[in-house]
Amino acid sequence: MTDHKTVDVPYTAFEPLKNAIERYVSGRVKDTARILSSTSARSAEDNRKLESALDRLVKDYGYCRKCADEVLKEAEETRDFLKEV
Numbered sequence: 209m210t211d212h213k214t215v216d217v218p219y220t221a222f223e224p225l226k227n228a229i230e231r232y233v234s235g236r237v238k239d240t241a242r243i244l245s246s247t248s249a250r251s252a253e254d255n256r257k258l259e260s261a262l263d264r265l266v267k268d269y270g271y272c273r274k275c276a277d278e279v280l281k282e283a284e285e286t287r288d289f290l291k292e293v
Contacts, residue, residue: 220226258280265276 219229261280262273262276265271265279266273271279
């Protein structure tokens with residue numbers, strides 16, 4: 209039996225994979241930043257997603273409703289670090 213060793217390869221080692229991952233992550237970040245933006249800019253779909261995120265924080269992670277809301281507000285205030293450079 210041959211002993212196979214695991215080697216960690218950075219995602220940046222293969223340029224097409226790196227580009228695909230970065231495009232995917234950038235798209236997800238933009239969606240998240242839009243959902244967390246000011247209430248006047250939210251669509252009905254954004255409000256539904258935000259409500260779903262609040263529910264998950266409460267049900268799955270044990271946050272109280274007020275704390276879950278604070279976590280999302282903090283994410284909104286610090287979302288600039290998510291923006292594409």
